[in-house]
Amino acid sequence: MNVCAPCRSNGRDVTTQTCQIGVVHGLFDRCVTGDREAWRDLHRTYQPIACRFLARLGVPGSDVDDACQEVFVQVFRYLGRFEHRCDFQTWLYKLCLSQSARLRRRRKLQRALAWLWGHESAAHTAGHDWTDRMVEERVRRAFDRMKPLHHEVLVMFHLEGLEGDEIARILGCPPTTVRRRLHYARQEFEQLLWAGTSPAGKGSAP
Amino acid sequence: MSEQNGNWPTVMKDESGETGTALRRYDGGTKATPSEANAYSGVLAKLEGRPVRLRWRIALGTTAVVLPLLLWLLRPSESTISGSPASSSSGTMANFTPATPSPASGLAPSIQLGMAPITLPTGKLQLAGGVTAMLTDATSATARFQQGTLDIALASGTIVLHVLPREIGQAVLITAGHHRFTVVGTVFRLSYTPRRLDLSVIEGLVAVSRGGEHVATVASDETWSINLALPAPASPRHGDAAPRVARRTLQENCARFTAEQTQQKIACYREQVSKGGPDGERAQHMLARYLRDDVVDLTGALAAFESQRSRYPRGELRVEADRAVIEILPRLGRHAEALVETQSFLDAHPDAEDRAELRLMRGDIFRAIFQDMLSAEREYDEGAEADGRTGDDSRFLRALCLESLGRVNEARLAYRDYLAQAGTAHAREAQRHMKRLAQ
Numbered sequence: 001m002n003v004c005a006p007c008r009s010n011g012r013d014v015t016t017q018t019c020q021i022g023v024v025h026g027l028f029d030r031c032v033t034g035d036r037e038a039w040r041d042l043h044r045t046y047q048p049i050a051c052r053f054l055a056r057l058g059v060p061g062s063d064v065d066d067a068c069q070e071v072f073v074q075v076f077r078y079l080g081r082f083e084h085r086c087d088f089q090t091w092l093y094k095l096c097l098s099q100s101a102r103l104r105r106r107r108k109l110q111r112a113l114a115w116l117w118g119h120e121s122a123a124h125t126a127g128h129d130w131t132d133r134m135v136e137e138r139v140r141r142a143f144d145r146m147k148p149l150h151h152e153v154l155v156m157f158h159l160e161g162l163e164g165d166e167i168a169r170i171l172g173c174p175p176t177t178v179r180r181r182l183h184y185a186r187q188e189f190e191q192l193l194w195a196g197t198s199p200a201g202k203g204s205a206p
Numbered sequence: 207m208s209e210q211n212g213n214w215p216t217v218m219k220d221e222s223g224e225t226g227t228a229l230r231r232y233d234g235g236t237k238a239t240p241s242e243a244n245a246y247s248g249v250l251a252k253l254e255g256r257p258v259r260l261r262w263r264i265a266l267g268t269t270a271v272v273l274p275l276l277l278w279l280l281r282p283s284e285s286t287i288s289g290s291p292a293s294s295s296s297g298t299m300a301n302f303t304p305a306t307p308s309p310a311s312g313l314a315p316s317i318q319l320g321m322a323p324i325t326l327p328t329g330k331l332q333l334a335g336g337v338t339a340m341l342t343d344a345t346s347a348t349a350r351f352q353q354g355t356l357d358i359a360l361a362s363g364t365i366v367l368h369v370l371p372r373e374i375g376q377a378v379l380i381t382a383g384h385h386r387f388t389v390v391g392t393v394f395r396l397s398y399t400p401r402r403l404d405l406s407v408i409e410g411l412v413a414v415s416r417g418g419e420h421v422a423t424v425a426s427d428e429t430w431s432i433n434l435a436l437p438a439p440a441s442p443r444h445g446d447a448a449p450r451v452a453r454r455t456l457q458e459n460c461a462r463f464t465a466e467q468t469q470q471k472i473a474c475y476r477e478q479v480s481k482g483g484p485d486g487e488r489a490q491h492m493l494a495r496y497l498r499d500d501v502v503d504l505t506g507a508l509a510a511f512e513s514q515r516s517r518y519p520r521g522e523l524r525v526e527a528d529r530a531v532i533e534i535l536p537r538l539g540r541h542a543e544a545l546v547e548t549q550s551f552l553d554a555h556p557d558a559e560d561r562a563e564l565r566l567m568r569g570d571i572f573r574a575i576f577q578d579m580l581s582a583e584r585e586y587d588e589g590a591e592a593d594g595r596t597g598d599d600s601r602f603l604r605a606l607c608l609e610s611l612g613r614v615n616e617a618r619l620a621y622r623d624y625l626a627q628a629g630t631a632h633a634r635e636a637q638r639h640m641k642r643l644a645q
Binding site for chain 1: 213214215217218219224225227228229231232233235236242244245246248249252253318319320321322334351
């Protein structure tokens, strides 16, 4: 059973099917009682959304599967406490954000350890080879160096296509704060993305 | 930064510049998602694997505390108990050790409880809501957790519970035979021998009920005991000794009985209840309403409504039963339980039409019964938006609470706002309070 379409967003980058709230509530109730079929339906419906969001948040491809599993472990474990106080997807995004933050901290630690042991990764990109992979890597590095709060709002608004009010609900802050963060996030992102790139180099991007 | 839709910026990904292009390429590289089936298997494996590890950690960390407790519980003077919830109250035991902090109080629940009852395994468990339970061998108990309330049904055996301080609106309910213990407070001891049940409350309040009938509310430094060897008092509920109704009347409408034929009518409803299914639920509901409205047996009605809720937790008349229980509890003086019930109801139905009335009722209980003006003010504030008399009362009583709390400026503002509205019911009293605050 496909429970409902991903019901989110401002109409950008989303399917436009209507979310059947009643069906979703019924599904959650079944999940709470331990109905494995319901768990499977819920996972089938929301796993792609969670994985995609985690990948957009900069979780490396090799870690996305594991991170996504962790998110759903939390979902199934604490679904009984969810009680529809907010939209399920809002909760799912929150879990993804905390999982991504956890991985980011772990990556930082790994990098610090690698530096201590003299095994610093040489996988830095350099030069002006504007292949698709190169662009991806540059964006990823820019995201990695951004302030986490800026990074999160930027991904949710500019990539996920979420409404500002929805982002405010996910982050638990007023919409004006989201708007302000978006402003500075964009400045920071552009600065980091094009850092060290000459105007010619920037212009050579296909 | 160009903006649209209420000052929100345009989406970078849709822009044609280099930044937009870079973002689109990055986004294109994030589309691949892992196999859903494999991922689901991984989730299940993690879910099934973790609690075991957690239990091991709990077991290793708390063995020193649990072992002496187990030995004490299994000593010969207190024999193992057996029985079923429906048989009698003599087959139950619960022992709440006071003033001993739970060794595992800071741990995450080791067993996930939902709305459906789950059989508890023996051994030590961290349950929802900061409750630690230890079940000895051969103990049979189920538990469920719903809207902040932990409901444990002890069928037989021994259970040791550590209950952390409860917030108002949350509760731990333990059903043992015909007796029900509502843990409103925090620390109490309940000990059992085959002949005696002793309750000693160290802190807070514990409500004891039997078959839906309120037996006692035991406050701190008070004790309550019952000699289980004595025959149980006769139930005041109607219908227990009702003559059996002839078979031919069962299929007819129970409402056909006259006002004098109370026992027959109750017996008729009970026969229909025994059939189960939606008709059984309706009959149970009708019986409860009959006991409440016509027989005016509130205790019996409450027991009937509670029976309906436990037998048909998702029945079509569940909400009506919830409302009826909420209405009856304060009339029986069981205010703490009324707070628990109303909170559960409001959590489950945040948009209920009568939420303002319920908030007003909760405010009154907090203010008049528990003298908790802070909580009362919050409740009145929630109900202040309502129209009519409910909103009127809520606004005035909120101001009264603010005044009692010494928040003079807020109280003055609240009275002023209240008096600014036309046709208020407490205008004269509000003016008097305003004058007093102005002095």
